[in-house]
Amino acid sequence: MKRRAFLQTTLYGSIAFHFSFIAGKKLKTNPIQNSFFDKREDTIFAWLGMAGAVINCRGTIIFIDPLISYGTDSKTCETGNSLLVPLPVTADLVPKADVVCYTHADSDHYAEKTAKTLNTRLSPTFISPGPVFQKLDELGIDRSRQIRIRDFATYSFGEAEIVVTPALHDWQKVDPWKREDCCGYLIKTPDGTIWHPGDTRLISELEEIKNVDVIFFDVAAVDSHLGPQGSARLAETSGAKAMIAYHYGTFDLPPGSYGGCDPDDSLPFIKNLKADFLKPDPGEIIKLPYIN
Secondary structure, three states, X not given: OOOOOOEEEEEEOXXXXXXEXXXXXXXXXXXXXXXXXXXXXXXXXXXXXXXXXXXXXXXXXXXXXXXXXXXXXXXXXXXXXXXXXXXXXXXXXXXXXXXXXXXXXXXXXXOHHXXXXXXXXXXXXXXXXXXXXXXXXXXXXXHHHEEEOOOOOEEEEOOEEEEEEEOOOOOOOOOOOOOOOOEEEEEEEOOEEEEEOOXXXXXXHHHHOOOOOEEEEEOOOOOOOOHHHHHHHHHHHHOOOEEEEEOOOOEOOOOOOOOOOOHHHHHHHHOOOOOEEEOOOOOOEEEEOOOO
16 A cells, blocks of 8 residues: 555546545545546546445446435535535536446435436436335336346446445344345446445455455444455455545544544555555546556
């Protein structure tokens, strides 16, 4: 892991997007411009805050766990949580969405307002495990644009392949979620592979996934999550070149909670890894192939 400060800039029109490897930096939202969604000859992606991501694979737009609608005002997310930073883009202004992937039904990953808005405006395909599939059904989303996941199933959209990776996020005391009630997504593009494991314990099948370029790194050191230790293990076994910290800095939550852990607490677990530990701001753009 590189400990020195590093800065990369990607230009879109008149706007410069930066990301850094600087420990302890405070998040600052960079608005995602419409140009992000244009047809292009490479793959770019951005963290949306919390557990959300958006990917443009050569013009195919893939969202994972987007919470991109405000609640009662611009200081509140649709979930009811107070926001520490503004949303980088909102569902009512997104110009294009081909696929929306949900990892599970917890409110910090799935929320009705964003799903309903994207469906009404843009008619994407929705990929989700059973509990979310049921919620999308209740919204009246056409079954022809819904896919209920199966572990290790692969779906093709444009030049991207979306592979479902298994997850076990059984935090409930009553009727806990089982396999295929939650999942992760491996996004394979001509320019590299991005893995979002979702919320999961460290299960053996995940250690068999290889050739990952970028892995989303769950910093939440709480039960039924990978946490820093499990995320570091998957970064190592998958061969990732970069680790994107998530599950922090977005909602105003107590320290040590599922969204209130400090990503720098992960540093002892990754000190011997070759992968870069990235803490991009919401909306900052990262380009594939990633070279560390």
